[in-house]
Amino acid sequence: MHLEPCNPPRPRPQSAAQPGAGPSREKPVSVSTAIQLISRGEAGFPAPATTCTPDLARDPWVFDALPLPDYGPGASMHDPVPPTTPRQGELPEEFRTASADDLDRRILAAKETLGESVVVLGHFYQRDEVVKYADFVGDSYQLARAATERSAAEAIVFCGVHFMAETADMLSTPEQAVILPNLAAGCSMADMADIDSVTECWDQLTALFGSEPDADGRRPVIPVTYMNSSAALKGFCGEHGGIVCTSSNAAAVLEWAFERGQRVLFFPDQHLGRNTAKAMGVPLERMPLWNPRKAWGGTDEQTLRDSRVILWHGFCSVHKRFTVAQIEKARAEHPGVRVLVHPECPMPVVDAADEAGSTDYIRKAIDAAAPGSTFAVGTEINMVNRLAAQYPQHTIFCLDPVLCPCSTMYRIHPGYLAWVLEGLVEGRVPNRITVPESVAGPARVALNRMLAVRP
Structure with a gap:
């Protein structure tokens, strides 16, 4: 596991480049x-x-x-x-x-x-x-x-x-x-899936699928929650045979869940679930979206029966800001640019990028690149700006030209x-x-399952 050292380079005053404005060889201000x-x-x-x-x-x-x-x-x-x-x-x-x-x-x-x-x-x-x-x-x-x-x-x-x-x-x-x-x-993404809404969804799915495993011992549904969720939802997964995932081990966690279940209920981030499952070969038509504000999640019984991954209607507002048009502009203005985005970005953005990966994946990719490389990065502006300061041998800029940090x-x-x-x-x-022990106990079960799964 890599952890960044403390004390990143101190920013220079206003003569330095503006974060998010485009590439520069000068050290950005904060x-x-x-x-x-x-x-x-x-x-x-x-x-x-x-x-x-x-x-x-x-x-x-x-x-x-x-x-x-x-x-x-x-x-x-x-x-x-x-x-x-x-x-x-x-x-x-x-x-x-x-x-x-x-x-x-x-x-x-x-x-x-x-x-x-x-x-x-x-x-x-x-x-x-x-x-x-x-x-x-x-x-x-x-x-x-x-x-x-x-x-x-x-x-x-x-x-x-x-x-x-x-x-x-x-x-x-x-x-x-x-x-x-x-x-x-x-x-805000973690708040898009609350324990009451997830429990109501689970009850409806259980009423539809039952709770008995199939001939191969696989349960009808395995709940998977992203790390970006409340302790209550991690506890829910622990109590119902589920697991927690991160953006770096989501594929390995889905493999774990598919071995144990016929389908997965993935919350709260639809984009991480969709991008990960699509890369694993799951067809889009077998990934219905569950909107907790609509009856039966806005879908129907047959679609749910045919599903492989049921995606929750949640998203990261930081990563939703990135667009295919931004990528096209970066490529037009900087031939040879390498576009790195986070898998919380919408699917068209991930498909248009060169690579998608966790924040640590992005950092490692930049760290390993040959000097003089150019990167357009689709993740939170504070991280992109810090990478530009830490790797002055590269040209690094945020895909989104507007400064809009995580609120x-x-x-x-x-x-x-x-x-x-x-x-x-x-x-x-x-x-x-x-966190009360009544919640923390089952949540640790789901977290320990996650820790045991290696990407």
């Missing part, structure tokens, strides 16, 4: 810095310079104070928010008004005081201004594994989103506290990290994420 420069109309900032909403320039605690839950500005800003979405309380004023230099000093001082009693984990999609304090940087699977490998740490500060912190809590020891700096850092990752800001770390220094444990 996404957060670019957003602020664009919002101020900074003279000399390279064009085109656009964001998906001017609200990205506002501080995340502005959105914590809204009367109803809100994912915040960015890719998920138009997604419906469940009323049960966790809310973040008001961040104390001293952290809201502190300068970047003051927050830097306070975070470093707190980390030094806490020493090895605290480990900070940072997701690839997190803003640079937070990632630079992480002890480990990786994808959700890698960071969950990292949490299991730091048993000496009394607290795990997870700079990611809610489902990641839940997974870390379930895989860490009971004595360790897992902390999410901003409770509003959720995931919920962007809810974590150095102010929250400073507040959490200073709280730990004072003996307080703010924003602890705890």
Whole structure:
């Protein structure tokens, strides 16, 4: 398992290239810095310079104070928010008004005081201004594994989103506290499949197919949930003979499920399920889409009986932004460009790309490439921008020219990290994420099945 070292290169000021604007040999500024420069109309900032909403320039605690839950500005800003979405309380004023230099000093001082009693984990999609304090940087699977490998740490500060912190809590020891700096850092895709809707779907499928295995011992349906889902859904899979998958082992997990079941119920991301099953030879007509807001999921009994993979109507709003037109433009303007996209992208985008793979796959492909290679990447802009900074021997740019980061990752800001770390220094444990054992027990079953499946 590879985990990125902490402290990625510090960004240069506004003379550097704009993230998402196209290829450049210069080191990019951070996404957060670019957003602020664009919002101020900074003279000399390279064009085109656009964001998906001017609200990205506002501080995340502005959105914590809204009367109803809100994912915040960015890719998920138009997604419906469940009323049960966790809310973040008001961040104390001293952290809201502190300068970047003051927050830097306070975070470093707190980390030094806490020493090895605290480990900070940072997701690839997190803003640079937070990632630079992480002890480990990786994808959700890698960071969950990292949490299991730091048993000496009394607290795990997870700079990611809610489902990641839940997974870390379930895989860490009971004595360790897992902390999410901003409770509003959720995931709109994970929220698209809730336990009530999945249970209702399961009951309807059980009524249609029964529960008895066939002559080969295969059950009618095996539930498979993507890592990007709630602990409750991981627990559901554990209780019903199912398994968790990641974007890197989805094909191996589907093979595991097909050996045990006649068909698979795959949630919450339809695109990862469709792209993976299609690459394995499953015909599209045998992959119906289940929409929980429609009777029988918007399909019919015969289609379900003929199915091989039943896909949930969920998606990642970050990866839904990438299009075939963007790929065609990249190829026209940069002959020989290598297009890498995440398998959460829609099928036409994956089909048009040169390769599709997990965030770690993308990173490894770029790392192994000959110097002077050109990459157009279809994944979250913070990661693409960081890759461009870490691999200056290549030309790396985001397929989407508009800066539109993951809304919920962007809810974590150095102010929250400073507040959490200073709280730990004072003996307080703010924003602890705890999964009840009634859920965690069966969820670990599904997670351990996942860990036993090798890509």
